Amino acid sequence: MSPIQLNRRQLLRAAATAGGAALLAGCSTPGDKTTGGATTAATLAYWDWYVSQAPWVQNEIKLFQKAHSGIAIKKTTQVTDKYPDLMALAVRSGTAPDVFLLPKAPKLEDQVSQGWLTPLDKWATPAWQARFPEGSFVEGVNVFDGKIYSAPFSALAPSLQLYIHHGVFKEAGLVNPDGTVFVPKTWDDITRAAEAIATKSGGKVFGLGFGNAQKGALPWLIELFCRGAGSPGGTQSVDYRTGKWTYGTDRNYADFLTLLLDWKKRNFIYPSSMSISDEQARAYFAKGRFGMIVGGVWNQPAWEEGGFTDYSLVTLPSPTGTPQAFFYGFPGGYLGAISAKAKHPDDAWAWLDWFYSKEAGKRWVEGGYGLSIYPDNNDPAAVTSPTFKQYVAMAGTAINGPVPAIRNPDIAKVEVAPAQPDIPDVAAGIYTGQLKDVPKALKELEDRLNDALSTAVAKAKGQGLKVSMADYAFADWDPAKPYTTKRG
Amino acid sequence: MADTELVLLGSRRARQGRRSPLRRRIAGARWSYVYVLPMLVLLAAFVVYPIIASLGYTFYRWDGIGDPTEFVGLDNFLKVMKDFIFWKALRNTFLYVVIVVPLQLVIALALALVLNNPRLRLRNLYRTLFFLPVVTSAAVIAVVVQLLFSNFGDVVNDVLMSLGITNTYIDWLGDPTFAMIIIMGVGVWHTLGYNLVYFLAGLQTIPGELYEAAKLDGAGAIASFRYITVPMLRSVGVVILLLSIIGSFQIFDLVQVLTNGGPYFATEVVNTYIYHLAFGGASSTAVQPDVGLASAASFFYGLLLIVFAVVQAVFLRTLVSRRGGRA
Amino acid sequence: MTAIAGRRRPLTSAATRRGPWVTHLLLLLGGIAWLYPFAWTLGSSLKSTDEFFGRGLNPLPGSPLWSNYAEAWQGASFGAYFLNTVFITVATVVITLLVTATAGYVLARTHFPGKALVLVVVAATVFLPHGYTIIPIFDIMRGLGLLNSLWSIIIVQASGGVVFGTFLFMGYFRAIDRSLEDAARVDGANFHQIFWRIMLPLSGPMLATVGLFTAISAWNSFFIPLVFTLARPELRTLGVGMYAFIGENSTDWTLLCAGSVITLAPIIAIFLVLQRFFINGLAGAVKQ
Known part of the structure; x- marks a missing residue:
């Protein structure tokens, strides 16, 4: 009888040790990759879906971190068509990234009304807005109830x-x-x-x-x-x-x-x-x-x-x-925003501001990724690639068209079922x-x-x-x- | 047996008086409950509860974000029943089952019979060879099959055209007919291993002496297959058939990764149809996902499958008992 | 009788002499065709891009290019994800085996009120559609405070395989001779001792079988690890890494092949180790 008992206890102990080891392993595997040093005040989580544009983002993060020694940015690129679902789940669990590119669904209006986003007015002063071309902030597009939530990124x-x-x-x-x-x-x-x-x-x-x-x-x-x-x-x-x-x-x-x-x-x-x-x-x-x-x-x-x-x-x-x-x-447009739950909103803003800066936009155009919202950046003369130059020269084939939701804001609330x-x-x-x-x-x-x-x-x-x-x-x-x- | 138990129960009840035998039996079996409990907890929390929750969603129009608020009653079920894509997907799924299941089982059984011969050298190696695709994930299969067809489908096309079999290039995975055939072929390849080992396992339960005796009686290979293997394998075979059918009705990831149901629903199966409802369509179009509609579709499909399973079970039972009685 | 057997013997051996060659030839040809996609992937993972197109369907690389592996290993963060995947797979297998072996045992060998109900519920879940939203499970995990940990993945992953595993263990234990259990009971062994000291050690082949099936699905899973590690991408698994890798390098074909080989190799190795047990395990389960 007793040998059996002993063995059972041994077995249990072994199981417990194994479990403990596993637990340890579980805790140690993740590791902290953000080696910002002891002085790091804030680590910002940033999400995007940029794959071919990744070199630009990485370079901007590098430059930003150099300029802001206290902030480290942890980029996660979600390479899946489930970006909107992942975003929704992250918000649901209170782990939304501090700064992120806005998902296509739900509509920006719903994201605002469900409290996903921080209004940017505190930082996006009239002076800040003035660096964008006229008509960049439009009620019903990136402004809701008079509060700014995002800004246009490209022309x-x-x-x-x-x-x-x-x-x-x-x-x-x-x-x-x-x-x-x-x-x-x-x-x-x-x-x-x-x-x-x-x-x-x-x-x-x-x-x-x-x-x-x-x-x-x-x-x-x-x-x-x-x-x-x-x-x-x-x-x-x-x-x-x-x-x-x-x-x-x-x-x-x-x-x-x-x-x-x-x-x-x-x-x-x-x-x-x-x-x-x-x-x-x-x-x-x-x-x-x-x-x-x-x-x-x-x-x-x-x-x-x-x-x-x-x-x-x-x-x-x-x-x-x-x-x-x-x-x-x-007119208007949106790309990046700050989560309502951002732990370091000022640092998050610093990164968003950098992302939207004229210099970053210039590097965006120079890298051949697209046009910048700032007209000065979109100078064909500054572009070295002849094919990108051709593209910049085509900018005239895109013009502003009618927007029903501007003429009647209620139109934005119409939910059209997919056909x-x-x-x-x-x-x-x-x-x-x-x-x-x-x-x-x-x-x-x-x-x-x-x-x-x-x-x-x-x-x-x-x-x-x-x-x-x-x-x-x-x-x-x-x-x-x-x-x-x-x-x- | 049952009678004795009843008698015992009765006499116990008489002796115990006030104390209910049920409680006594429960107390006596307490360790059984403890042992089965972890399984039940996992099952209840992560399988049964989501099923029940999804049943609730079927009455709402809900994009899966936030909480469901827009009650639509049975509209979702009506919508699914009226959607021609659902019926097309159902038809494709049945086509897949009807072709893949028999094809796969016949190949698996034939291979199992050959590999079950203990005198066959290297049989473990062969088993491994044929089982290996099972361990592959759909994502990797997608990469490889896509690469093979998109880069080298032309090689096959050139051969076919030079032989005069075809006179135009075929877009293998982009052609409504060939895409389905490829999915079926990859489906057979991917899961054959399971059925192979099930059949091998079933064959191992047949005592070797039976074959020895048959041989002594002068029975040939065909005769021993007909009069020993088939009857002895019947009950296991029914289980394998059922598993294979259930598995094939749930075909999803191969289609999702190989063709995404296209072109124009030519390879859409019910599970990809439901998936597209729940997560929106192709990434290029911003189709609003509707989890309520997806849940309704999946329950409707589940009901159809249960009806089908009952009909099938009744059919198989009569088949087994009739044949069993004769054998 | 002996005369007949004696007369037949030369015939049979003649057949077996010629037979195996044909059988082996067919099996080998079939096996090569069956494994061709693997061979092609393995070979292509060592080709340069030019060779990849130049050699087409020929699986052999001209001069092996090992740098593809180094590049894929780093590009997909396979190094970081590898340990996560190993841990998740091992823990999922252990939990699944414990939960399904105990449940399978009591369902096969003991009687208790409510057993029939348990069996009906378990069987019904095979047919009923599993929810098409992850939200109920997500909410449970959030309630348990397990989000963004490997444990949430392990628990959800394990719960996905309990029904199948329980059925297999039930079948296996049912087939084991009752006299062993009775003898132990006579010797004074209690419920736990019978299970842990006698029944479980006897079920080695079935442990290998269920373990292998669980390991395959845990190793390859994609959506569950993706959803439950949203805020901590460093906890992702190879399956998620591979998916992202495919998205980022969709035209780097040789790298994709190398990535595929990296994700496949360990699970194939596990299979090779366990495969000799598991046909016996299944044979035990189907024996009525």
């Missing part, structure tokens, strides 16, 4: 371009009489270029490629080509001239998708485009597997890093060669031949989206909000000119 800029691979074009004989590479401007130019590439290479090189694995690339193509053709909603919004979605009634969409299907049928499009990721597509473009790709300015740093610079870009290709509609932005399937799905269905009747599929999509919108408006009305479908229509808007939304 209006065309979000998408068509990139052209010089090597592939030269190989296909797409050269102007003066020896420069032929740059397509119209839809027909692109068809001709793709045809030349396919013929000259014997089908080994393709005219156009994209990476639709994340379902975003096809909508980008539609966005870029249809805006050029004069559909001011693109794939982003209703056509503010009428206040309605127009996928079916505006012929541009069907025309472009039919053209795309024609390119596909004639083997002009890189065959794996539906299954590769955008990153892969960019890499294949750089390798010269196809001659054209649609993407944003974020493509450029990675190409530069990989030693690929022999390309040029063009924006808003259109049937006629003259873009009929542009990219539209709105399924939406444009990314319908585009994929058409491209893969699962939706055979293109105009019908587009018309059904249009009806779905308009139904969802009018249902939401009706519901908001029922809740006592003063809204109507007319709030989305701006009869006096000319898509070719910048528009200033007047307060209602």
Whole structure:
């Protein structure tokens, strides 16, 4: 009897020791990586989703810490499409990062009303605001109930371009009489270029490629080509001239998708485009597997890093060669904010202020990441990369458009239910031949989206909000000119 | 047996008088409760409670952030039932189950029969070979399969075209038909190992003497399979079949990482459909997630599965008892 | 009888002489095809980018490039995440084994009021959909003050495998001969001694089986470690590191292959150690 007992006790003791050791291990593994030394007063947690922009952020953190010896910044880059969920859980558990880039969902207004954010007014004095261009702080955009919560970071800029691979074009004989590479401007130019590439290479090189694995690339193509053709909603919004979605009634969409299907049928499009990721597509473009790709300015740093610079870009290709509609932005804007639970709000502000500083913005432009909110920074002369220079010169294709929520703040409270399937799905269905009747599929999509919108408006009305479908229509808007939304 | 127990109980009750036998039995089995308690606590807190909580969410429109406030009654269930994507996803899931389960079980059984031969040298090595994919995570599979097809799918395309089998390039993972076939193939590859070892385990429970005796009686390999292996493996086989079916109905991560349900829902299965509702759609579109709708969809699916399981269990039971009676 | 057997013997041995070769050939071919993705990944992890494209489907690298491993190890912080993952896996396995072995034992070998109910509840959870929001579990962990610790991951991870493990142990213990238990009881062993000194040591193969299955899922898990270490990313696991690594290096194909090999190698090693036990374990569980 007793030996058994003894063994059992031994067993228990062994188990306890093992557990204790495990506990110790659990405590010691994390380790404190923030070796700021004993003088470190504050460690700020900072979250972003910047991957290709990471070198810029890291450099700014380095410079900031050098200037503020008491503050250490712990950056966490959440490389997942769950950034909004992670943010929500972090807020829920009271462990939100001190400074973070604002998630897309919930709406900024809801983040404010749920008490996620610290108002910045204490530090964002009129003098501070004055360094931003006029109209940067707008009630309903980054200001709520008179309090400032964030600031715009970058200037209006065309979000998408068509990139052209010089090597592939030269190989296909797409050269102007003066020896420069032929740059397509119209839809027909692109068809001709793709045809030349396919013929000259014997089908080994393709005219156009994209990476639709994340379902975003096809909508980008539609966005870029249809805006050029004069559909001011693109794939982003209703056509503010009428206040309605127009996928079916505006012929541009069907025309472009039919053209795309024609390119596909004639083997002009890189065959794996539906299954590769955008990153892969960019890499294949750089390798010269196809001659054209649609993407944003974020493509450029990675190409530069990989030693690929022999390309040029063009924006808003259109049937006629003259873009009929542009990219539209709105005054104000937001990116970074400070958590309501920040333990060292003054230090958090110091970092946010640094992040938004003119100097940091200058380095942002010089690094080729995008345009800065400060116009002085966006001087093409200061830019060394010729391709980024081309991009900076395109800034004029992005202008301010109408904003319903400025004319009627109640519009911001309308909750539009998602319409399924939406444009990314319908585009994929058409491209893969699962939706055979293109105009019908587009018309059904249009009806779905308009139904969802009018249902939401009706519901908001029922809740006592003063809204109507007319709030989305701006009869006096000319898509070719910048528009200033007047307060209602 | 049961009768004696009843009699014993009765006599105990008579003797104990006031004290209830139930309490006595509970007290007598106290260590049993202590031993089963940790499992029950974990189960209750992290499995049962979330299920019950999700049942509550089904009546709300809720983005999963903050607390649910917008009560919508049974609207979510109606919405799911009216959504053609749900039915398409259900159809795809059934297609997956109907093709993958038999294919996988037949391969697994055949392999198990070969590898169960104790005289086969290197059989442990072979077992290891065929089991290995099981330890791989879906994320790694996604990387490798994606890389293979996107970088070298052209090689296969070139071969097919030069042989005159096809006349256009195929976007393997971007084609509605081939994407589903690839998912099924990877599904068989990934989980075959489980079924292989289940069958091996089942085969080990069959006494070797039976085969010896059959051999002495002049039975060939086919005859001993037919008259010994099949009947002896029947009850284990039913369990393996059930596990395989249940597992295949929950197919999720392979689809999520390989095609994300696309193109245009061609590979959408119910679990990716629910996931897309709960976490919003593709990252490029800011679709509002609706956890309430996702919960409703998952409960509706759960109900369908339970109905299906009951029908299946009744069917299998009659099958087993009928065949069992004959054998 | 003997005459027949004697006459048949040469035939059988002729068949077995030729048979194994065909069997081995088929098994080897099948095995190579089955393992090709692994071989290709392993080989590609040692290629340069040019070789990666140049060699295509050929798994062999021309000249091994070991620096991919160093780069992946640092790039994905695998070093920091490695210990977390080992700790989580070990603790999850230990907890799961303790919880499921004890529960499986009493459900298989003892009778107590309410047992039928327990079995029904356990079985029902197999079919019912598990919630599609992490929030209820997240709130429990917050209430326990375990958020942002490895323990929250371990507990949630362990609870995910209890049903399956309990069923396996139940099947295994049910198959063990009752006379052993009876003999121990006659010798005066009490409830605990019977379990810890007799039954548990007998269940070695099943411990290996459940342990292996638990280890595979704990090692590979991604979402749970991500969610429960929000405020302390240094507590992340290889699975999370790998996911982030894929996102950050989606076109650094050879690095991705090296990262995949790093995450896979340890779990394959564990499997190789445990594999000879676990078919026996499963065989015990399915014996009725």
